[in-house]
Amino acid sequence: MTKAEIVSFVSNNLKKVDKTNKYHARVIESAITLAFNQGYSDIFDKDPRLLDNYTKTYGGGGTPIAITADANTSIYTSTLPEQYVPFRDKNSGVRSVATVAQSAFKLYPMAKREFEIFPNTLSGELNANDPRGYYTVRSNTLEYFGVASVAAAGVRMDIVIPFDKYASTDVVLIPFGKDMQLITAVIEVLRSMPAVDLKDNNADTQ
């Protein structure tokens, strides 16, 4: 289903709360976002690799994500193209980063602390002439190590983004096996909002 269809489905299944029966679209989206994040989290607990099915790719299609060296720290950095849903591993919501064209050059995530210690490790020593790219995920940027050879070409990324960041026409995959549970959860959240007009005069026919 597209994002718009999911929102519409939820909206049409809500109990009428007043004569207009209007919920603010932003409120509905936020409620769905909460429920989806829970669904993603359950998938992560089952197997983090399965989250790859729920990512959105950025940097493909001829517009790679730029990598630039910071003038002060010399650290290579990319600005994240979108917010991500955080998870409790090193990738967080940025599930993979790769060279624009598939190649033998691979990029792997690191914790921030590992990122700082890395030059002192055996891996760091060997990385000088046998480079692998490494990145650490920050709140709105990625910081890289060992990407000098691919920086000019940029990268592509697969990111788990919050539901409300999808475009209306984007197809959004509902976490598998959670369709009923998630939609019910959303409706339950919204149903708990008290009606502003308790007089029962909203019915179409009585």
Next chain:
Amino acid sequence: MADTTALIELKKVVDRFIFKYKLPDEDFVNYFEHAADCVRDLTVHAISSYHETAVTVSALGVLTMPSDMLSLIGVALAYKGELWYFTEKQYMVIQTAVADQLPSDYNSNWSSYGVTGGANIYYFRVDWEDRKIYIDGAEGEDVQLQYISSGLDLAAPTTVPAIATPAIDAHLRWAQGEIEGKSINEQMKRERKYENEVRLLKLQSLPALREIRDYFLSMTSQAIQR
């Protein structure tokens, strides 16, 4: 039809380990570190690969060890297509006050006891602390240095024999058990598996059948059978 190569890049061994055991890629760097440690151990104890390089002895008889040298196999001089090995002389005095210099009064022909048979005229003594080999008899000449390297290449991608993959995998599984806090039983099981793989790996350094045949034939006296 070409077969797969006998050497494999270490980083690909780790890639394949992650792939085979369905692991998330977030711990690649940690596993790579363990794999590098493992290769260094295997190079010393199990993989029969060594480096041989021609190096020039200084005019003072000093040879500086390559930075990757872990242990010495031998020092030799190439002569008429064969190697003539030097003899280690532990009581060769190394002068530390004057760097890189043999004692001026050193004379390898000294003998305080009766001497029987032939004596080498080339000697060496290893100074591990200063990472130098002191040479007597070949000052200023090119010699062949045979040594065990760390096996970890800083100038190019590190490669390992593909046959070592099961041992490296077993080492990584053992490391994975420790990282993930597996039970002691499980860790010991994985350690035993690693030791077994190393044992099997050592088999490949045994002499080939052809070499053993040559050895036996060289020990026998042959005569015409009447």
